[in-house]
Amino acid sequence: MPPKPKYTKEQLIETAVDIVREDGIKAITAQALAARLNVTPPSVFSHFDTVEDIREAAIARAREIYDGYVHKGLSLNPPFKGFAMQFVQFAVDEPMLFQLLFMSKKGDTRFEEFSLLEGHTEFILKAIRETFPLTEDECRELFIYTCIFTHGIASMIATGSCTFSQEELAELLGKTCRGFLMAIHAPADARTDQIPQTGGLVDRVDAAKYLRRK
16 A cells, blocks of 8 residues: 655646656656655555556646636637637747647647637637627637647747747737638639649739728
8 A cells, every 4th residue: 555645636736747847748757756746656656546647637737727828818808819819828838738738649630620629619719709790600710720820839939949029929810810801701712722733823813902802
């Protein structure tokens, strides 16, 4: 029987999360936890049966931390842009937790399904409806586009590829959202789904004429 623990279950989980913050989820081991808690490795299993159970608890805690960012974003005005800004801010503040939740391999998940894995779909769709006069299908389309775009920015930040100021991010998200809205309402033509290929020339898009029409 494992010795009586000198720490709470919550303290063990927080220690596991700290390990993820520094070295990633695979770095959670009985030895690593014991060293940080100043206990023997067997006592680590007083609250959990296996290391994998501890890792799952750390992932759940990381999700709770992320939830706090989402709720803060949706409390801002406008809420949809607030969500997007806070999604990226999570990557700024917690790069390893962001990678754990949103950059781990998930098999053959399609991008439409991936956006649903974010976990707050209905709340975000409500925020979109409150901001833009869109149909339900258009709201979902905008949500998917925005998830893909913000995930790209956040991934670059989480991996240290680049940085953005709040002002730069706000402007970038604003312009991109306008572009997505225009694309949702723009009439599709043969070029919409065309895959680039060698040979031949494609008719040039008259962007100025299109913008005047809008």
